[in-house]
Amino acid sequence: MNFLIEPKNRLKTLSNVEKKKHLLKRRIVRYLYFHGPKSAAEISKKLKSSIPTISSIINELLSLDVIIEQGQGNSSGGRRPNLYGLQDDVFYILGIDIGWFTTKIAIFNTKLESVSEFINHPLLLKDDNRLIHEIYDLANKLIDKSGIDRNKLIGVGIDMPGLIDAEKGINYTYFYDEENTLAKRFEDLFELPVFIENDANARTLAEYRYGLAKGTKNTLVLHVGWGVGLGMIINKELYRGSSGFAGEFSHIPLVENGLLCKCGKQGCLETVASGTALVRLAKEGIHQGKHSTLSEKIEKGQELIPKTIIEAANEGDQFAISIIAKVGFELGKGIAALIQLFNPELIILGGRVAEANQYLLTPIEQALNHYSIPKLRNQSKIKISKLGTNANILGAVAMVSENIFEK
Amino acid sequence: MNFLIEPKNRLKTLSNVEKKKHLLKRRIVRYLYFHGPKSAAEISKKLKSSIPTISSIINELLSLDVIIEQGQGNSSGGRRPNLYGLQDDVFYILGIDIGWFTTKIAIFNTKLESVSEFINHPLLLKDDNRLIHEIYDLANKLIDKSGIDRNKLIGVGIDMPGLIDAEKGINYTYFYDEENTLAKRFEDLFELPVFIENDANARTLAEYRYGLAKGTKNTLVLHVGWGVGLGMIINKELYRGSSGFAGEFSHIPLVENGLLCKCGKQGCLETVASGTALVRLAKEGIHQGKHSTLSEKIEKGQELIPKTIIEAANEGDQFAISIIAKVGFELGKGIAALIQLFNPELIILGGRVAEANQYLLTPIEQALNHYSIPKLRNQSKIKISKLGTNANILGAVAMVSENIFEK
DNA sequence: AACACTTTTTAAAAATTTTTATTAAGTTTT
DNA sequence: AAAACTTAATAAAAATTTTTAAAAAGTGTT
Structure with missing residues (x-):
């Protein structure tokens, strides 16, 4: 799934057409991720490209094991379309929900199922840098235990209390550092894209993606x-x-x-x-x-x-x-x-x-x-x-996908 | 300028490529309308199409007298680019600002200059259908007097007080009618697209387009x-x-x-x-x-x-x-x-x-x-x-362009 | 003032996408 | 149950866009 996570550096070396194709690929994966299995015709209509174009990319993704045929859709009189859906294990997202008293950590697949142990660790949130390492260690061990391929982990989503600038990756209330931002520090540890968001926003995103909203x-x-x-x-x-x-x-x-x-x-x-x-x-x-x-x-x-x-x-x-x-x-x-x-x-x-x-x-x-x-x-x-008590961590995961699939 | 105002019916008969080209044309006109004269290279970068593609459309628009060469831009060492800008008179927009005590009416060109008399008519706003015709008559005479080509009038923007659903074209406070909406009634009279908006929103749009915002x-x-x-x-x-x-x-x-x-x-x-x-x-x-x-x-x-x-x-x-x-x-x-x-x-x-x-x-x-x-x-x-007292009517005009150039 | 370097514009070649046509696979109606 | 009708998938043809290359038009420096 490197075409999903390491674009900025490598994309520059690509030509314009290659960029466009790359974009279309991502848009198809995004569409399938957020909307479930779809037919080539539906993708073509939604993404405003012709069916042959979409078809060729679908074949490519198929051979890369990114997507699979998932049965057939309905028809109102005519041949029934093949449905293509994302493989459960194309990529994983690590979610971390830092609360005042407890920190939750889990790994989710593309179907938003937890594929690891679900850590629920008592941890008093205070403005102490050692916490960052403590959380990283917990997460790191979790990844090891889960046995998933680290290359398939595309990002880390963290939600926590505080006045947070998600774009800059700064929490002004905890672990404040203008230069060496909180997101950056976690990125250095995980060697993965890390997105930090305020807990209220995370919950909101969860409601929007998977809840009543x-x-x-x-x-x-x-x-x-x-x-x-x-x-x-x-x-x-x-x-x-x-x-x-x-x-x-x-x-x-x-x-x-x-x-x-x-x-x-x-x-x-x-x-x-x-x-x-x-x-x-x-x-x-x-x-x-x-x-x-x-x-x-x-x-x-x-x-x-x-x-x-x-x-x-x-x-x-x-x-x-x-x-x-x-x-x-x-x-x-x-x-x-x-x-x-x-x-x-x-x-x-x-x-x-x-x-x-x-x-x-x-x-x-x-x-x-x-x-x-x-x-x-x-x-x-x-x-x-x-949504219950897991709204936060789901929101944190949603953030990663939102950002990874950004325009 | 028919490619700007009568799309929905005629667009359906167009093929996909024609639609795309049509869209690109509109996007170029839109870009020049909102951002002033630009070079082909800038347009190409902004609209993400190659220079030859943009160039061919520019030539088409040039021969249609929609745009003109407007001098040359700066260069940081190299040939200086031709700048293309919209003709002042490619299209006009009629603005109507209905206040509680006064109604203002004027016609604006693409440079947002008033090209007609500026009507400032005392008119007490009340929920009386005759007002609609009165306002139409005033506007109609204004158009006649101004001598502008009616085919170049692409739309009418109206702002007024009240609880307004701009999308539906209904004012729930004045002239309320769920079926025969206010916008529709004006459209029947003007035989042009009409957009109705609440005065606060119109002012806001004016600030955003032409003011501090x-x-x-x-x-x-x-x-x-x-x-x-x-x-x-x-x-x-x-x-x-x-x-x-x-x-x-x-x-x-x-x-x-x-x-x-x-x-x-x-x-x-x-x-x-x-x-x-x-x-x-x-x-x-x-x-x-x-x-x-x-x-x-x-x-x-x-x-x-x-x-x-x-x-x-x-x-x-x-x-x-x-x-x-x-x-x-x-x-x-x-x-x-x-x-x-x-x-x-x-x-x-x-x-x-x-x-x-x-x-x-x-x-x-x-x-x-x-x-x-x-x-x-x-x-x-x-x-x-x-922005002063004309903020409202400018906002009403801005609404028309926003809607005409919609995606 | 000439030369080296930039950037725009135009033209031709290459590549890609869309269209059109055909075949395949189902549904619905008679 | 067969015929007529829909829709999907595939292949070949047509059209368009992008790329590449080259010429044109400037800028800046030695």
């Missing part, structure tokens, strides 16, 4: 955990802003003279509409002697985290339900703003707090009815994510 | 008049949202338990950060006996409109300056939210209220320092528009 044009993805993360698909692309920092929804000023946020500013959305706010409300309520199973849980030594409150609500705890409603209403206010600004067709809610499902959705809808223009509000559907 | 990738354009209009350039394109309603910045909920807005909701940004808010604050102040030249002006029978207050401020009236500062600070809060969500490289302020220049900018900057993350805030420049 598939096929949509303008979608917002909210992740409600301790804070509120926002990622945006705009015009069928992940929108990063001019320096990669777009989507700082958690810290927009929405409350007048509000509480001090951990970011140092006052009245951020996060102070009233997040897991943080939920825990604060719970503590305040219990302090005031509100009747709730939460008090018992705390006495049993359980920590008060958003998850605990969500579980209490799902077990019917009225107090928990009421504070979720409060948080939901405030979040709804924020979403109302988003709807008016972006006019998205879909808003996806994910994260721990979103597991409260209807307890969260109902107050959000209420707030939307209050705070947004009906004509606009009706254009946006709101759904709860179905 | 030229060459930027992600820019927000705010228009502060009675309300606050927002238009967005995202990834070098006008962003309209999934149904064309994006950018309703004026009515995002930013004030808790705030005033009732004219839109029916409570606490909209518009109630505290707009010309409307400015006038309200002025009235309240004068009522409370605040010392100001504004009281005198009112006694003289002048109407209290934003313009009056801005003028007072620019003449040094301290009260006017103070209320502009108040409005500016609130607007700044809203802009802080925009910066965090969009991370734009540029924000352009236009409209009557923006004419207060530094009196408005300073409090905005203050609010930004308060309410946005420094790392993000520093990525966005804020500038006052230089």
Whole structure:
């Protein structure tokens, strides 16, 4: 698969026609990667080249074992077309999801199946360079163990928290270095293209490629955990802003003279509409002697985290339900703003707090009815994510394919 | 210029190669239209076709009088290239800017010069179908008077207030008709392609094509008049949202338990950060006996409109300056939210209220320092528009070219 | 001012792509 | 179940584009 990963240096020596052919090859592989098995006719139409041209490249890819015949397609009266699909093992992508407390690592094939052990390693994220090597060592051993051909590994996708400029490969919050960027340091270790992206954006990409946002044009993805993360698909692309920092929804000023946020500013959305706010409300309520199973849980030594409150609500705890409603209403206010600004067709809610499902959705809808223009509000559907906890690492993998197949 | 305006029907009869050639022709015209005179080599590189191919099409366009040689370009040691530019009069675009009180109409050539009388007609915008015919009659007479060849008129661009779906050509606020859309009705009259767009978006497009946003990738354009209009350039394109309603910045909920807005909701940004808010604050102040030249002006029978207050401020009236500062600070809060969500490289302020220049900018900057993350805030420049009152009609014209030259 | 070096333009040759035609393989209708 | 109709794949012919080469037109330096 060298035609996929080492273009920039070698491409310069190619003539114009060779470049074009090379491009067409990549576009076919890309098309099959993202859309599954297709017929020559379909590829020809989509890629705007004649069938003989496509046919000759297909034969080439066939002999290179990049693609295989995968049965026949349907016909509405006429010969049935051969379907060509990517081989499962033409290339692999290494995904790394660095969280605050855990780092996940796995290798995926072209069908997005994990073909290795799935590492789930406790690792406290801190700004210490030794972490980079620790993660590399884990990944490296994983590759060895998996027994896959290293030449078939085409790239590494990493997602993590922080203010990240994906284009430059810099994380301004962790491991900051303007020259020897984080991406570069990993590239030096892996000797492979490495792409770094902020976790919210990774999840958003995952929703777009494999989740509810598939096929949509303008979608917002909210992740409600301790804070509120926002990622945006705009015009069928992940929108990063001019320096990669777009989507700082958690810290927009929405409350007048509000509480001090951990970011140092006052009245951020996060102070009233997040897991943080939920825990604060719970503590305040219990302090005031509100009747709730939460008090018992705390006495049993359980920590008060958003998850605990969500579980209490799902077990019917009225107090928990009421504070979720409060948080939901405030979040709804924020979403109302988003709807008016972006006019998205879909808003996806994910994260721990979103597991409260209807307890969260109902107050959000209420707030939307209050705070947004009906004509606009009706254009946006709101759904709860179905991607689960592996959304991040899938997004990291998606990033690699997006970048490898770039135009 | 029929190859520019009547494609869809006739294109179907063309073979694939003819289509491709046709497309290349259009792309060359488009390139020259948007970027001015260029050499064959530049066109070849930009459009990724070989020089002989481009050369043959250039000769064809030359003999059709679509383009002309326009002197020679510079060389860094070598023969100097011939520059080819579009003829001034290959085609014309009719622009119509429908405001609440005035409608402007003019015809523009490829150099964006007005080649007709510039109609500035008092016309109260109301939901009355007779208006459509009135506007058509005015435009029609203008075309006659101008003496230009009707065959060279390639389209009509209209901008106006309201909730507009530009793709469908429907204005949901005025002249609403799902079937017989507004665009269609004008098309039936003009017998030309007609494009309708919301005024904020038209201004934004004008800034992008001919104003401060030229060459930027992600820019927000705010228009502060009675309300606050927002238009967005995202990834070098006008962003309209999934149904064309994006950018309703004026009515995002930013004030808790705030005033009732004219839109029916409570606490909209518009109630505290707009010309409307400015006038309200002025009235309240004068009522409370605040010392100001504004009281005198009112006694003289002048109407209290934003313009009056801005003028007072620019003449040094301290009260006017103070209320502009108040409005500016609130607007700044809203802009802080925009910066965090969009991370734009540029924000352009236009409209009557923006004419207060530094009196408005300073409090905005203050609010930004308060309410946005420094790392993000520093990525966005804020500038006052230089386009003046014709921004709208220029944007309407730009829309036509954008659409005519679509991919 | 002549020579060496660049870059554009034109022309002819080479290569590639598209078109057209033909054969193969299925579907649907009678 | 056969005939008529569709659609796919393949092959040869036609057309177009790109490449290569050479001439034309400048620029800059010795």
